[in-house]
Amino acid sequence: MRGPNSNLRRDVPEASLRRLPIYYRSLQEMLLSGVAQVSCADLARILGLDPTQVRKDIEMTGIVGKPRVGYPLGDLVRWIENFLGWNRPxxxxxxxxxxxxxxxxxxxxxxxxxxxxxxxxxxxxxxxxxxxxxxxxxxxxxxxxxxxxxxxxxxxxxxxxxxxxxxxxxxxxxxxxxxxxxxxxxxxxxxxxxxxxxxxxxxLASLSFKLESKMGVTPTGNGISYAEDN
Amino acid sequence: MRGPNSNLRRDVPEASLRRLPIYYRSLQEMLLSGVAQVSCADLARILGLDPTQVRKDIEMTGIVGKPRVGYPLGDLVRWIENFLGWNRPxxxxxxxxxxxxxxxxxxxxxxxxxxxxxxxxxxxxxxxxxxxxxxxxxxxxxxxxxxxxxxxxxxxxxxxxxxxxxxxxxxxxxxxxxxxxxxxxxxxxxxxxxxxxxxxxxxLASLSFKLESKMGVTPTGNGISYAEDN
DNA sequence: CTCATATCGAGAAAGTTTTATCGAGAAAGT
DNA sequence: ACTTTCTCGATAAAACTTTCTCGATATGAG
Missing domain, CATH: 3.40.50.720 (NAD(P)-binding Rossmann-like Domain)
Structure with a gap:
């Protein structure tokens, strides 16, 4: 008995929850452009992400798409809204x-x-x-x-x-x-x-660490002395 | 040849980078309280986190501690600062x-x-x-x-x-x-x-999803009709 | 109508991150 | 001085996330 409710509202990766708003925004822009259908591959291309990952995230919402076509854009937007609870004030x-x-x-x-x-x-x-x-x-x-x-x-x-x-x-x-x-x-x-x-x-920690790593700053090597002990 | 620089500035989990500031703040408060030594177990207890995780994160900075004692508090604060680059404007x-x-x-x-x-x-x-x-x-x-x-x-x-x-x-x-x-x-x-x-x-997505999950709101079940197809 | 192609959906594999376990060593009590 | 206890540091296991692979299916072309 699979159906719309087969997607239990559990075990949703935090990472997916963080990416859904990205898709949501992008989809809303498309909606304004008058697009009617959208595939995960389209979304992935636009956002520069991995198509499989996009599909997995979209699947979380429970929407069922059609092969070769994708999803009706309006439906997809509403499914995401509904999944995230953004349509329930x-x-x-x-x-x-x-x-x-x-x-x-x-x-x-x-x-x-x-x-x-x-x-x-x-x-x-x-x-x-x-x-x-x-x-x-x-x-x-x-x-x-x-x-x-x-x-x-x-x-x-x-x-x-x-x-x-x-x-x-x-x-x-x-x-x-x-x-x-x-x-x-x-x-x-x-x-x-x-x-x-x-x-x-x-x-800030993440940003400054990554910046220094990329710019080749040695993490240790100044400010702290190691002498004395071995 | 292990030493302070044996910790290569690579492969640092994003999660660790996000937690280090938490430790940093807590340690600074302790510093004001006049504490001199601190162990990962202490920190974990105060913050309600897993001691092993705290130790793993602290190890990333490259500091070497002493069994049964932990780390000199001032040193640890400076190692974190240095590791994150917070001492280099x-x-x-x-x-x-x-x-x-x-x-x-x-x-x-x-x-x-x-x-x-x-x-x-x-x-x-x-x-x-x-x-x-x-x-x-x-x-x-x-x-x-x-x-x-x-x-x-x-x-x-x-x-x-x-x-x-x-x-x-x-x-x-x-x-x-x-x-x-x-x-x-x-x-x-x-x-x-x-x-x-x-x-x-x-x-916001993460927050509202989790809130609804916890409060028992069914994700699907309103707003969208499934009739017609299938 | 048949075939080629693109995309979904699911399961497997690879890679990360987190959690658990264990030995070594330093301090404190006996 | 010896034993106990605590904590570090490292390794191993488990859990989770991401990426890869494959079959099924709907569309469009021939």
Whole structure:
């Protein structure tokens, strides 16, 4: 009994989840160009990726294509949306209304990706009461009640590293089930809570390491002395 | 002939590179607390990670520890810094002085992690001439000359998705060797150029998929009809 | 209508990354 | 000084991801 639901929503590689938005964007552009059908090979060619990998990722969504033809473009876009949950709106609250928090509040596209940041909170009296992109910054202490009343499941953390853990705890105790953490801190959450870290320094480490490797900088060899011991 | 340089700067898992900053931050906090020695087991306990994994990652830096003791804390911090290149300053230019670009210009900590954003560029006449966190926004067309004169190797892209590819091409042709891309776009770079994507929608996809999986939402089953065919 | 071709879908193979296991050596207690 | 215990460093196993290969099938050409 195979069918649309034979694809169990399990065992989806993290890597595939990260690539689906790439396909999604590319497909949406094609949609505007009036294309009707698309094959994995097409997508792979456009994006410079491996065709097999693209096919495997697309298969995850559960859509069934036709040999020699591919997939109806509109359907594929909707299958990806549906698979990722981008067609099912979720509300979110933001903690930390600094420059990064403000930038996040300004991301209008989050809406069309199922993520609605409906309130912002901060502890700084100077920020409280300000309106940022249409939302008034509220005192952090109001967050738990708000989350409970709005049945919000997602919390976005854009605070300082120092405040990140306590804000997380506050959110979790209020019922938040997923944390999107932009603070440069390693926070702990209970098993049941999903944690997505967006730590710039992770990226920075990768970038600077790779750059130096490519430019031929010797990793050791300056700054640290090895003399003395063997 | 093993020694400090026996650790070739190759084959470093991406995952390790992303975890080293976590250790680094934790270690720096310990340093402030006056701790002198640290073991991988200690770190693992504090961060809630697997001790073996922590040891593997730390080994990548090339530092040699002592059984039963661990590593001198100060040394370990410096080895990580050195390994990641955070003790060797690199200049960078930013394209796109919107809210995200401004936020990035305000990240003072980048400096202490070897990344100096020394100039900002935009194409919007309203933004050009503004001072953001001490740097004046310059016309995008000045970027290539600036990059060449300053021997800048890193380009940060915080433009719209539409502009990302052309800005990338501009940077690459000017000699940029590493692109840190914050625009929600899949950009293409030549083989020799390192590309680090910081696409929020990758994260968002992962987050919303996992949240729905955990909350028991059926991925298929609404929005799309399967009738007709088969 | 038949054949050639392109693409899906599935399974196998190769390559990575993570986790587990074990021996050696340093410190601390007896 | 001897034994115990802890941790490093290395090797081995397991899990996961990516890449390769192949048969089935739909389209278009002859």
């Amino acid at each position: 979720k509300t979110a609250v933001l903690a930390g209304a600094g420059s990064l928090g403000s930038a996040l509040l300004g991301y209008e596209k989050f809406r069309s990706h199922g993520m609605l940041i409906i309130a912002a909170f901060d502890i700084d009296p100077d920020k409280i009461g300000q309106r940022i992109h249409g939302r008034e910054v509220q005192p952090l202490m109001f967050l738990p009640d708000f989350v409970r009343q709005a049945h919000t499941l997602v919390g976005v953390i854009a605070t300082s590293a120092a405040a990140a853990q306590s804000v997380t705890d506050l959110m979790v105790s209020a019922g938040i089930r997923a944390i999107w953490n932009f603070a440069p801190a390693h926070i702990q959450v209970p098993e049941r809570v999903i944690l997505q870290n967006e730590d710039l320094y992770h990226s | 690199k200049t960078a230019v930013l394209a796109g002085a919107g809210s995200l670009g401004s936020a990035l210009l305000g990240y003072e900590k980048f400096r202490s992690h070897g990344m100096l954003i020394i100039a900002a560029f935009d194409i919007d006449p309203d933004k050009i001439g503004q001072r953001i966190h001490g740097r004046e926004v310059q016309p995008l067309m000045f970027l290539p000359d600036f990059v060449r004169q300053a021997h800048t190797l890193v380009g940060v892209i915080a433009t719209s998705a539409a502009a990302a590819q052309s800005v990338t091409d501009l940077m690459v042709s000017a000699g940029i060797r590493a692109i840190w891309n914050f625009a929600p776009a899949h950009i293409q770079v030549p083989e020799r150029v390192i590309l680090q994507n910081e696409d929020l929608y990758h994260s």
